[in-house]
Amino acid sequence: MWHREFIRESLSAVSKIVSNQARRNRLCFSTGSLGVANLLLILIMLIAQLSDIHVRPRGLLYKGLVDSNRMFSEAIEHLQELDQSPDLVLLTGDLVDEGHPDEYEMVKELVRPLKAPLLVLPGNHDQRQALLDAFPDHAYLPVSGPLHYFSDDHPVRIVALDSCPPGRHHGEIDSRGLEWLFDTLSADKQKPTLVLLHHPPFVCGIPYLDDYRYINHEPLAAVIGAFTNVEAVLCGHVHRPMFRRWAGTVVAACPSTATQIALQFQSHASPRSYVGPPACLLHLWDPVQGLVSHISYIGKYPGPLPFF
Numbered sequence: 001m002w003h004r005e006f007i008r009e010s011l012s013a014v015s016k017i018v019s020n021q022a023r024r025n026r027l028c029f030s031t032g033s034l035g036v037a038n039l040l041l042i043l044i045m046l047i048a049q050l051s052d053i054h055v056r057p058r059g060l061l062y063k064g065l066v067d068s069n070r071m072f073s074e075a076i077e078h079l080q081e082l083d084q085s086p087d088l089v090l091l092t093g094d095l096v097d098e099g100h101p102d103e104y105e106m107v108k109e110l111v112r113p114l115k116a117p118l119l120v121l122p123g124n125h126d127q128r129q130a131l132l133d134a135f136p137d138h139a140y141l142p143v144s145g146p147l148h149y150f151s152d153d154h155p156v157r158i159v160a161l162d163s164c165p166p167g168r169h170h171g172e173i174d175s176r177g178l179e180w181l182f183d184t185l186s187a188d189k190q191k192p193t194l195v196l197l198h199h200p201p202f203v204c205g206i207p208y209l210d211d212y213r214y215i216n217h218e219p220l221a222a223v224i225g226a227f228t229n230v231e232a233v234l235c236g237h238v239h240r241p242m243f244r245r246w247a248g249t250v251v252a253a254c255p256s257t258a259t260q261i262a263l264q265f266q267s268h269a270s271p272r273s274y275v276g277p278p279a280c281l282l283h284l285w286d287p288v289q290g291l292v293s294h295i296s297y298i299g300k301y302p303g304p305l306p307f308f
């Protein structure tokens with residue numbers, strides 16, 4: 001693999017980075033016993049992001065039309081078939097469509113084949129208490145809403161924000177949430193960090209999506225912009241891949257594993273969706289190269305062909 005070549009050629013140059021990274025991540029091993037190359041490999045991580053999966057109770061279709069359960073199951077299979085197993089899987093909201101306990105039971109059944117740790121985040125279609133009731137073993141979740149949390153269990157720090165006011169479809173974080181975010185980011189200004197929230201904090205230009213956008217993004221931008229270690233802000237909600245420079249970092253919106261919103265910009269355009277192509281984001285973190293995010297399409301396509 002390319003990074004193994006790089007390691008062989010750059011051991012001395014990266015040793016300082018690796019040592020700092022190990023210290024930041026409080027990894028308990030000796031650089032002498034493992035060697036710099038092995039340490040660097042330990043600190044490389046693949047983070048899979050799935051979003052807007054809109055699971056339904058067994059046997060029911062999303063909006064009566066789309067087999068979102070089967071499509072989510074195929075997304076999980078897709079992750080299992082990657083040539084590098086994800087170290088962490090993120091579900092960035094709309095785990096289910098209507099917030100029913102039966103839907104969350106279905107999510108739990110469908111994620112069972114996953115070997116990597118799973119972090120969940122609510123979207124506007126989720127129901128906080130039903131989500132909490134479904135995942136009592138997810139100790140990172142607070143006992144009540146809003147469901148902001150962080151995880152320091154990996155080489156990349158995860159800070160998750162609940163941008164979903166109950167019963168509403170737009171995105172918003174109140175002043176207490178922003179204070180929590182500031183305090184949480186202040187607790188470690190060095191470790192590379194990903195911030196998660198369901199709603200992308202920008203106007204995307206698709207009118208029927210912007211009706212349900214994150215509102216009043218400036219206070220959130222002021223907090224995130226104060227920290228240089230936020231590698232990216234990862235979102236869902238818009239059922240399309242989107243990327244934007246924002247608050248000194250990059251916002252990436254993840255496609256849905258079920259339906260993709262039609263790309264239309266005219267103000268009179270009416271809402272439309274397509275069943276596919278389903279996709280997820282794969283974020284490859286490397287302490288030397290930084291973060292690279294890939295769109296990974298789910299499904300079988302002709303190929304591979306013997307050229308590139």
Ligand SMILES: [Fe+2]
Pocket residue numbers: 052053054093094123125237239
């Ligand atoms: Fe959604």
